[in-house]
Amino acid sequence: MRELRKYRGVFELLSGFLSIFAGRNQTYHITNYKTRLNMIKSMTGYGKAEVLLETGKVTVEVRSLNGKTADISLKTSLLPKDKEIAVRQKIAAELQRGNIDMFMTFEPNAAENAKQINMDLAMQYYQQISELGGKIGAVNLWMHNPNDLLATILRMPEVMDAKKQDVINEQNWPAVEACIDEALANINAFRAQEGEVLYRDVTGNVAKILEYSAQVEAFEQERVDAIREKILNRFAELKAEPDQSRLEQEMIFYIEKLDINEEKVRLRQHCRYFLETIDSEPNPGKKLGFIAQEMGREINTTGSKANHTEIQKLVVKMKDELEKIKEQSLNIL
Numbered sequence: 001m002r003e004l005r006k007y008r009g010v011f012e013l014l015s016g017f018l019s020i021f022a023g024r025n026q027t028y029h030i031t032n033y034k035t036r037l038n039m040i041k042s043m044t045g046y047g048k049a050e051v052l053l054e055t056g057k058v059t060v061e062v063r064s065l066n067g068k069t070a071d072i073s074l075k076t077s078l079l080p081k082d083k084e085i086a087v088r089q090k091i092a093a094e095l096q097r098g099n100i101d102m103f104m105t106f107e108p109n110a111a112e113n114a115k116q117i118n119m120d121l122a123m124q125y126y127q128q129i130s131e132l133g134g135k136i137g138a139v140n141l142w143m144h145n146p147n148d149l150l151a152t153i154l155r156m157p158e159v160m161d162a163k164k165q166d167v168i169n170e171q172n173w174p175a176v177e178a179c180i181d182e183a184l185a186n187i188n189a190f191r192a193q194e195g196e197v198l199y200r201d202v203t204g205n206v207a208k209i210l211e212y213s214a215q216v217e218a219f220e221q222e223r224v225d226a227i228r229e230k231i232l233n234r235f236a237e238l239k240a241e242p243d244q245s246r247l248e249q250e251m252i253f254y255i256e257k258l259d260i261n262e263e264k265v266r267l268r269q270h271c272r273y274f275l276e277t278i279d280s281e282p283n284p285g286k287k288l289g290f291i292a293q294e295m296g297r298e299i300n301t302t303g304s305k306a307n308h309t310e311i312q313k314l315v316v317k318m319k320d321e322l323e324k325i326k327e328q329s330l331n332i333l
Contacts, residue, residue, distance in 0.1 A: 038282050041333040042194030043067065043098040047187025051179035053172050056108035060176075060183040062091070064098040064191075066331045076104035078167050087180065094184045095191075096283055096333055102180075106167045118159050125156045191333065199278065202288070202328050205321040206271050209295070212314045212321075213264055216302070223308045227258070260302045267298040274325075278332075285332035292326050 043066040050059050058078070070092045074084060091100055129149070153159060168176050274291045277284045299322060303315035 038280055038284075039192060040195040040199055040278060040284065041188070041191040042198055043191070043285070043331050043333050044194055045187040045190040047183045047185070047190060049179045049182035049186060051175050053167070053175065055167060056106055058167065058176055058179060059103075059105045059107070060179050061103040061105075062095075062100065062183045062187045063103075064095060064100045064187060067097060067099040070095065070097055071099045073099075073101045074104075075101055078104045078106055080166070080168055080173075083168075083173070090180065091184065094188060097285075098333070102183075117154070122153050122156075122159050125153050125159065129153070195332070198328050198332055202278065202325050202332075203275065205325045205328075206274055208321045209299075209318050210268065210271055212318045213267055216260070216264065216311050216314055219308055219310050223306075223311065226308065258305050258307060260305050263298045263302045263305070267295060267302070270295045270298065283333045285329060288329040288332060289326065292322060292329055295325075296322055 043064060045062075045064050047062045048059065050057055072088050072091050074087065079087065087102070091102065126149075129152075270291055274288060274295070277287055277291065281287065296319075299315060299318045303312060303319075306312050306315060
């Protein structure tokens with residue numbers, strides 16, 4: 001106990017020094033940005049549009065999922081080959097990024113859907129059947145059972161043939177193109193709606209990280225006291241009498257190595273930058289992912305320096321919220 005009283009002045013000085021460290025970051029605050037200059041969009045979406053042509057109805061559907069680039073797939077045989085490049089460019093310009101599939105289907109009118117009899121081919125089948133009947137002795141087949149013969153001919157390949165023509169041509173292309181534009185506008189509206197949900201989620205996660213970071217300060221003094229008590233007990237066990245000035249210097253150096261105020265300040269700055277970016281920049285998804293990585297570095301460093309159970313629990317909570325941010329950021333355009 002005599003050694004403890006001997007160094008009491010040293011540790012009281014250190015306690016005051018650490019209190020300055022603990023309160024140093026209280027001047028940093030995160031401003032809530034209420035004025036949003038840009039509305040974020042999700043990369044997940046669906047849009048549909050229809051157009052009536054003379055021959056039937058064309059339906060265009062566009063579906064997108066998250067992706068690093070614009071990966072566009074045209075899942076239709078209706079689109080003329082000379083229009084594919086222009087349609088791809090249109091989709092890329094409107095949707096920017098994502099795994100994008102466009103479907104185009106055609107529902108013909110009843111009259112257009114009716115099949116036609118290929119008369120020339122049917123007559124060729126009849127002549128060949130008659131010739132075969134003569135060779136095998138089955139003459140005048142049409143006189144004995146004409147209905148059966150007719151039914152047989154109609155079942156022959158390609159006798160009953162549907163009308164074959166290009167659904168999309170130069171005359172109706174402007175109407176089809178307008179239908180594609182409408183489907184893209186609908187999927188963009190869907191993406192914007194989903195973007196609002198993502199915005200509320202990720203900004204809420206950032207707010208929780210800031211809240212947990214602020215709660216760390218409540219354990220700073222307890223953490224300092226625990227470190228001081230540990231060192232005091234060690235000196236008492238060893239019955240050592242070190243130089244008081246040197247002890248003070250080493251203690252200050254040791255405490256500075258475990259100080260986490262710089263990490264907390266940088267974490268708040270990264271959170272502020274995250275909120276500024278999501279509110280002001282168009283298509284910020286990739287950038288938000290990079291900012292989240294920087295936030296993770298500060299949280300991890302805080303955890304490695306903490307040496308305190310309650311602070312470690314808060315670090316785990318911050319990591320949980322950060323993982324949610326990273327997951328959601330992957331779906332932000």
